[in-house]
Amino acid sequence: MDMKQKPKADTNKNKAHQTIGFGVPITTAPHHFVVSIPRGSRQDVIITEDLGMHAEGEENQVLDRAIIHRPTWTEISNPVKRLFNQRLKAHNLAVSQWKVGKNPVDRLLGKELCVLAWAVEDLPLGKVGTALRNWLALRPEERWWLFGMTAAAVGAPEDRGRGWRAALGYALGDTPEKTIRKPRSSGSEKNNKNNKDDKQLPLFKMSLE
Numbered sequence: 001m002d003m004k005q006k007p008k009a010d011t012n013k014n015k016a017h018q019t020i021g022f023g024v025p026i027t028t029a030p031h032h033f034v035v036s037i038p039r040g041s042r043q044d045v046i047i048t049e050d051l052g053m054h055a056e057g058e059e060n061q062v063l064d065r066a067i068i069h070r071p072t073w074t075e076i077s078n079p080v081k082r083l084f085n086q087r088l089k090a091h092n093l094a095v096s097q098w099k100v101g102k103n104p105v106d107r108l109l110g111k112e113l114c115v116l117a118w119a120v121e122d123l124p125l126g127k128v129g130t131a132l133r134n135w136l137a138l139r140p141e142e143r144w145w146l147f148g149m150t151a152a153a154v155g156a157p158e159d160r161g162r163g164w165r166a167a168l169g170y171a172l173g174d175t176p177e178k179t180i181r182k183p184r185s186s187g188s189e190k191n192n193k194n195n196k197d198d199k200q201l202p203l204f205k206m207s208l209e
Helices: 070-090 107-120 125-137 140-154 163-173 188-194
Strands: 032-037 045-050 062-068 101-106
Touching: 032 107, 045 107, 062 070, 062 107, 070 107, 070 125, 101 107, 107 125, 107 140, 107 163, 125 163, 140 163
Parallel strands: none
Antiparallel strands: 032 045, 032 101, 045 062
16 A cells, blocks of 8 residues: 555644544554455455564565454444544544555554454444443553554454454453442341350451540
8 A cells, every 4th residue: 555645735734743544644654454344235344454664675464354244344334433433532543434445543542443344344233332332441452462462363354253353253242231239238247146145356356445
């Protein structure tokens, strides 16, 4: 991808630095992710990681990371866009939106997106919302850690359903939202009455001195 293409003048005006897509800096071959959205409404969305050029004259190294079915992508794309744009605004960077074609994504945001993609790739559509809410509740640092652990062993599309990939699906998709449980009575009043003559251990005995 040509990162030297000129960004829209109004998009990057008075920003911390010039970017393209979701926060990718306009520099020579930066490390970033690409979300490829085909024109066909039933075609899968593909996420790749572009490692950039490590030395002068070398070609970019690209890793395929995830394939998301289109209905699942439709479910998560807008909430993810809102979160990413909030983060970009907080750093005085231009916002973006998903479009047909190749969408560049900042390397850290891309890692976070991969964690969500891996979690939902095999989930029934009815559980995708739960996984999304649990993913949103994580801190960025937690998503980065999960990406590192997963990518190191099972980070390719063909690794779906294995190891950490399967664990992400269970952890985010099968975990219900937090609920406040009302504690039941322990019957402590009755126990205190029955045991009023019991001796307390010195460790727990209140000192009145």
